[in-house]
Amino acid sequence: MAIRRLALQSMWRLSGEQPQKLRTQWWQQFLEGEFPPALRLELLELVQSSDQPESLAWWQHYRQKAQEQEVWPFATAVLEGGHLEAGRDLFLNRAEIACLRCHQIEGQGGVVGPSLDHLGDRLSAEAILEAILEPNASVTPGYISENVVLHNEEEWVGVVTQQDETTLTLRLATGALKHLPLVDIAERLPSLSAMPEGLMESLKTSEVRDLIAYLKSLKKR
Incomplete structure (x- = not known):
């Protein structure tokens, strides 16, 4: 696989009619889902970073289509081939x-x-x-967080693990349990997943x- 990755990189450094034909063939295979899955990321990154006219046009069109569909441009390129x-x-x-x-x-x-x-x-x-x-x-059932606001304006965010007639119990991000008297609670709101957004950054x-x-x-x- 490492040799095939090197071959891909080499082909994007070559000029001439034959290398251009091969690059075009590979790109068409990529678009049709026929390019080797484990090499899709390498090919897409080469297209993205190349200053060759055809690659610039390919990437611009591909990225625009991904934006229109509201999908990450690399979504189909990271599913196979990882270490x-x-x-x-x-x-x-x-x-x-x-x-x-x-x-x-x-x-x-x-x-x-x-x-x-x-x-x-x-x-x-x-x-x-x-x-x-x-x-x-x-969000997996049983792991939906709540944002609990108390009358004293304290806020606690966690997963509800138990509630009885007097007390609400939250599991905090640290894993600790927080027991809140129901009479102290002013508001309960659904919170976001405990898994942070923006991991890609x-x-x-x-x-x-x-x-x-x-x-x-x-x-x-």
Whole structure:
């Protein structure tokens, strides 16, 4: 695969009729979904960064179409070809995304978000990407946060774990439980998913692909 990636890069540095024909053929295959999935990101990034006239036109049209459809331009290019171990390292150690703060894998991590054990058995790569891009589009039942405003103007955000006749219990982002007397509550509002939006801003496109490779590998052994 590394050799094929190098061949792609080399072809975008060459001039002449034959390289141009080959680039056009590859781009058409990309648009028709026939280009090798594991190399789609490399091809798209070459088109995006190239100053060749045909590549500039291809990227402009492709990006415009993606904007019209309200989809991320790289959405179909990060589903295959990622490095599993690199994705695992991102998940476990990248402070900017802090996945383990909220999610558990094999008993380790937070409990604010749903466990990701066997995630690859439950969700497709497309669904995993959607959860990263739009965490509030579909929230797992039992993990919907509430914003609770008290009469003294304090605000608490967390997942409701229990409520009885006198007390509301929230699980905070830290994992701690907060017990709030119902008589102290002025307002309860639905909150956003505990999973932060804008994760893409902390990751390179290739890192998104690596993260998806790791997450979709989480299956029953």
